[in-house]
Amino acid sequence: MIKEITAKYDAEQIEKKVTEFWEDSDAYRKTREHRKTGKRLFLLTDPRIQPGISIWGLPGTRSSKIPFSAIIP
Amino acid sequence: MNNRNILERPGWDMHGLPIEVKVEGLLGFKSKKDIESFGVENFIEKCKEFAITQKQAMTEQFQRLGVWLQWSDPYMTLKDDYIEAAWWTLKQAQEKNLLDVGKRSVNWCPRCETAIADSEVEYAERVDPSIYVKFKVKGEENTFIVIWTTTPWTIPANVAVAVHPDFEYSKFRAIRQDGSEEILIAATDLIKNVLKQGRYVDYEVLETMLGEDLTTLEYESPVGDLVPVQNGIKHGVYLADFVTVENTGCVHIAPGHGTDDFNVGMKYKLPILCPVGPNGSYTDEAGEYEGKNVREANPIVIEDLRERNRLLAEGTVTHRYGHCWRCKTPIIYLATEQWFLKITEIKAKMLEEIDAVDWYPDWAGSARFRTWVEGARDWCISRQRYWGIPIPVWKCKKCGKLEVIGTKAEMLEKSGASSDIELHRPYVDKVMIPCECGGEKKRVEDVFDVWFDSAVASWATLKFPQTREQFDEWWPADFITEGHDQTRGWFYSQLGASMVGFGRAPYKSVLMHGFTLDAGGKKMSKSLGNVVSPLDIIERFGADTLRAYVLSSSAPWEDLKFNLEEVETVHRSINILWNVFRFPLPYMALDNFDPMKVSLDSVKDALREEDRWILSRAQSVVKAVNEAMSGYLLHKAVREILEFTLEDLSRWYIQLIRPRTWTEADDPDKLAAYCVLYEVYVTLTKLLSPFMPYLAEEMYQNLIRNVDPNAVDSVHMCDWPTVNEAYLDPELEAAMDTVRSIVEAASNARQKAGRKLRWPISRIIVSPENEGTAKAVERLRSVLMDQTNSKAIILTGAGKSWEELGLEVIPDPGKIGPVFKKEAGKVISALKEVDGIALKKAFADSGEFELPLQTGQLLQ
Ligand SMILES: [Zn+2]
Ligand SMILES: [Zn+2]
Numbered sequence: 038m039i040k041e042i043t044a045k046y047d048a049e050q051i052e053k054k055v056t057e058f059w060e061d062s063d064a065y066r067k068t069r070e071h072r073k074t075g076k077r078l079f080l081l082t083d084p085r086i087q088p089g090i091s092i093w094g095l096p097g098t099r100s101s102k103i104p105f106s107a108i109i110p
Numbered sequence: 111m112n113n114r115n116i117l118e119r120p121g122w123d124m125h126g127l128p129i130e131v132k133v134e135g136l137l138g139f140k141s142k143k144d145i146e147s148f149g150v151e152n153f154i155e156k157c158k159e160f161a162i163t164q165k166q167a168m169t170e171q172f173q174r175l176g177v178w179l180q181w182s183d184p185y186m187t188l189k190d191d192y193i194e195a196a197w198w199t200l201k202q203a204q205e206k207n208l209l210d211v212g213k214r215s216v217n218w219c220p221r222c223e224t225a226i227a228d229s230e231v232e233y234a235e236r237v238d239p240s241i242y243v244k245f246k247v248k249g250e251e252n253t254f255i256v257i258w259t260t261t262p263w264t265i266p267a268n269v270a271v272a273v274h275p276d277f278e279y280s281k282f283r284a285i286r287q288d289g290s291e292e293i294l295i296a297a298t299d300l301i302k303n304v305l306k307q308g309r310y311v312d313y314e315v316l317e318t319m320l321g322e323d324l325t326t327l328e329y330e331s332p333v334g335d336l337v338p339v340q341n342g343i344k345h346g347v348y349l350a351d352f353v354t355v356e357n358t359g360c361v362h363i364a365p366g367h368g369t370d371d372f373n374v375g376m377k378y379k380l381p382i383l384c385p386v387g388p389n390g391s392y393t394d395e396a397g398e399y400e401g402k403n404v405r406e407a408n409p410i411v412i413e414d415l416r417e418r419n420r421l422l423a424e425g426t427v428t429h430r431y432g433h434c435w436r437c438k439t440p441i442i443y444l445a446t447e448q449w450f451l452k453i454t455e456i457k458a459k460m461l462e463e464i465d466a467v468d469w470y471p472d473w474a475g476s477a478r479f480r481t482w483v484e485g486a487r488d489w490c491i492s493r494q495r496y497w498g499i500p501i502p503v504w505k506c507k508k509c510g511k512l513e514v515i516g517t518k519a520e521m522l523e524k525s526g527a528s529s530d531i532e533l534h535r536p537y538v539d540k541v542m543i544p545c546e547c548g549g550e551k552k553r554v555e556d557v558f559d560v561w562f563d564s565a566v567a568s569w570a571t572l573k574f575p576q577t578r579e580q581f582d583e584w585w586p587a588d589f590i591t592e593g594h595d596q597t598r599g600w601f602y603s604q605l606g607a608s609m610v611g612f613g614r615a616p617y618k619s620v621l622m623h624g625f626t627l628d629a630g631g632k633k634m635s636k637s638l639g640n641v642v643s644p645l646d647i648i649e650r651f652g653a654d655t656l657r658a659y660v661l662s663s664s665a666p667w668e669d670l671k672f673n674l675e676e677v678e679t680v681h682r683s684i685n686i687l688w689n690v691f692r693f694p695l696p697y698m699a700l701d702n703f704d705p706m707k708v709s710l711d712s713v714k715d716a717l718r719e720e721d722r723w724i725l726s727r728a729q730s731v732v733k734a735v736n737e738a739m740s741g742y743l744l745h746k747a748v749r750e751i752l753e754f755t756l757e758d759l760s761r762w763y764i765q766l767i768r769p770r771t772w773t774e775a776d777d778p779d780k781l782a783a784y785c786v787l788y789e790v791y792v793t794l795t796k797l798l799s800p801f802m803p804y805l806a807e808e809m810y811q812n813l814i815r816n817v818d819p820n821a822v823d824s825v826h827m828c829d830w831p832t833v834n835e836a837y838l839d840p841e842l843e844a845a846m847d848t849v850r851s852i853v854e855a856a857s858n859a860r861q862k863a864g865r866k867l868r869w870p871i872s873r874i875i876v877s878p879e880n881e882g883t884a885k886a887v888e889r890l891r892s893v894l895m896d897q898t899n900s901k902a903i904i905l906t907g908a909g910k911s912w913e914e915l916g917l918e919v920i921p922d923p924g925k926i927g928p929v930f931k932k933e934a935g936k937v938i939s940a941l942k943e944v945d946g947i948a949l950k951k952a953f954a955d956s957g958e959f960e961l962p963l964q965t966g967q968l969l970q
Contacts, residue, residue, distance in 0.1 A: 049652060054808070
């Protein structure tokens with residue numbers, strides 16, 4: 038049944054819980070499995086490993102990964 | 111969600127100068143010598159370790175962001191299958207005659223001691239010497255050609271002077287204050303400049319000639335006594351079109367130290383003198399200067415010129431100068447032996463391929479990228495470094511024959527090396543291949559430019575050439591995205607390498623994204639201290655907020671000025687979304703509402719107009735999001751969703767249905783509201799999933815998985831919503847807009863009258879401008895009554911006014927002035943006092959009206 042939820046939006050809790058769920062349920066692999074017979078789509082990610090930088094990408098660049106992961110679905 | 115089987119391996123660029131420089135820093139190394147004494151093997155092990163640690167840290171960060179990629183199976187540039195992709199590509203270049211080796215003038219970093227590509231040169235302001243030098247003309251008494259340079263250290267390597275064939279030059283007598291004089295040669299238009307620089311007080315032109323008439327001159331090196339090799343060189347004047355009317359019009363040519371210089375040297379077969387070593391110090395060829403660092407030699411050379419009376423003027427110049435992209439050392443130009451891909455030969459085809467790719471935005475390809483490719487030179491792919499893909503060329507020590515190896519297997523077969531060999535320096539350096547001449551081939555020591563690694567990513571990730579299967583199924587890539595700096599980087603390197611390998615672009619569509627800048631629009635950098643760590647933002651607001659903020663703030667290709675207040679605004683929107691989502695849950699839980707049992711269809715007779723409206727709105731949002739996504743307008747998609755949540759759900763629909771949730775359990779009116787909300791929330795959950803993957807999953811687990819055990823495990827396995835045309839009702843949406851604006855007007859009126867909403871009013875009179883408005887009011891009369899707390903809605907006919915309503919008279923001076931002339935002012939003020947209804951009636955009945963003026967006059 039549908040459950041009540043906390044009054045406060047607690048991102049940290051939600052993200053922790055969902056991460057665990059994804060890991061425990063092997064959600065990523067299942068999702069790929071689910072689409073195995075779908076039309077092929079080759080998304081090439083940039084090879085990004087640069088010393089001492091954050092996920093913005095190179096200092097001052099926007100991370101490609103955010104738009105990328107929004108587009109993947 | 112669109113039923114696509116996706117190949118989405120993340121990739122790690124684990125080689126190259128960036129990592130070497132970082133590891134050198136950690137080990138406290140200053141130069142290549144430190145690496146050699148530490149041992150190349152030890153050094154590359156450190157680099158490998160560093161790259162792997164980085165990879166793990168970054169993987170965790172991306173996962174925190176909610177990025178779903180095949181993290182368990184990334185491509186890594188240090189693996190054999192990847193290295194072989196680069197080797198195969200180089201062999202293709204050789205077979206197609208697109209590989210070149212030879213001395214060329216390249217950008218050189220004297221600290222990293224390697225060539226660097228044009229795309230790796232960063233320009234920054236720098237102060238350098240600016241000197242005018244006199245070259246003594248042979249066989250002519252006291253006569254000099256005047257040149258200008260900002261690199262005094264290249265004077266020991268001077269071999270020629272270039273002039274423009276069509277410019278007019280002068281030989282002129284230049285006279286100093288003390289009466290001493292010399293004869294100088296410079297462009298006629300620049301005589302004044304030369305005189306000023308050299309502080310001459312007077313002059314006299316002796317002779318004028320065209321540049322092409324100067325080529326018979328010969329001159330002496332100004333430092334021939336210090337640099338013996340200079341005395342064996344015949345210094346002449348040559349023609350070049352790149353010469354401009356600046357400084358003296360005569361250009362100092364040192365073919366070992368500049369691209370233009372090198373080209374002049376090649377054209378006229380001049381000696382390519384390059385008396386500077388990889389570390390930026392003079393070699394023994396530089397005679398007395400041997401061992402001195404070139405930058406430190408600048409003042410010494412200037413002093414030597416002065417002593418020899420060859421210095422005409424000395425000053426400084428502030429100009430844009432190239433620096434090494436990794437270590438920020440000012441570059442120099444050196445003529446060295448390097449490997450090149452002949453981009454200039456395939457450029458025309460590359461330009462054609464740009465048109466075959468879909469670019470987002472369009473100008474990224476049609477303007478920005480095209481311009482870069484048009485100006486591209488041959489690509490110098492060799493680096494004199496350690497941690498990179500070894501260039502697979504073996505050269506015979508005896509006969510000089512070259513052999514390019516395309517795969518590991520080929521190398522093993524030809525050399526007999528052991529199959530467990532690692533494909534890195536120094537290991538492959540030890541592999542010897544027997545030559546047909548009886549000698550032995552040894553690998554050239556260079557490694558690839560790290561951009562060549564990433565250039566082959568699209569087939570390396572498919573493990574081509576090790577296996578063909580995946581390549582045939584997947585290549586070329588459907589989509590890539592990167593920052594606009596990658597026009598000269600990854601977009602370019604991939605296209606170049608793919609043209610060599612396959613004769614076509616390796617990607618079908620490219621999304622170019624912007625940079626994240628600080629709030630003031632400055633680049634984020636450690637030295638400026640303005641770096642915002644994404645992890646900090648995640649800690650404070652969560653990954654969903656960060657994602658929604660980054661995606662919604664601007665079009666992907668625009669730069670993002672990071673603004674904390676805007677992050678907070680987005681965070682508030684998500685809080686509202688949470689409250690919207692939360693609102694019906696306690697009621698639904700209390701009533702044991704089971705959407706599996708009570709379908710929307712089963713309550714369709716109980717649906718109110720507002721229910722149909724929100725169902726239609728949700729479909730319109732799906733439509734708008736799909737349209738936005740098809741052009742990668744991610745910002746529009748996210749804004750659309752957040753606005754729907756805020757304006758339509760939170761501020762309106764939920765306000766409308768609140769009272770319905772208070773009734774008893776099986777009231778169909780309430781169940782209808784539940785079913786509608788449920789339907790809308792399920793759609794919303796799916797729409798949210800790419801942008802706010804955590805929140806969407808949380809909603810999905812509660813809304814769907816908690817009621818339907820057979821539903822797919824994760825929201826990310828769901829099908830993307832398609833527009834349900836049956837729910838779409840644009841007329842109803844427009845009607846609701848109208849009604850909402852009437853409610854707003856009513857609320858304004860209440861405010862003016864000081865009457866709070868909780869006090870009912872007896873009636874609201876609506877006089878619609880057109881039939882549409884009238885229809886809207888009819889259709890949504892109950893919503894209007896509820897939201898305005900009124901007992902009746904009275905609708906006048908369209909375009910008609912309500913008779914009980916006072917009519918205000920607004921005089922039009924433009925019409926009154928010409929008719930009433932000097933009385934106009936009085937007429938206007940009198941009109942303002944008149945009863946509008948009476949006036950209108952009078953005109954309607956008799957077409958005239960008697961207007962009493964304040965002066966007692968009566969006007970008709
Ligand atoms: Zn450097
Ligand atoms: Zn040989």
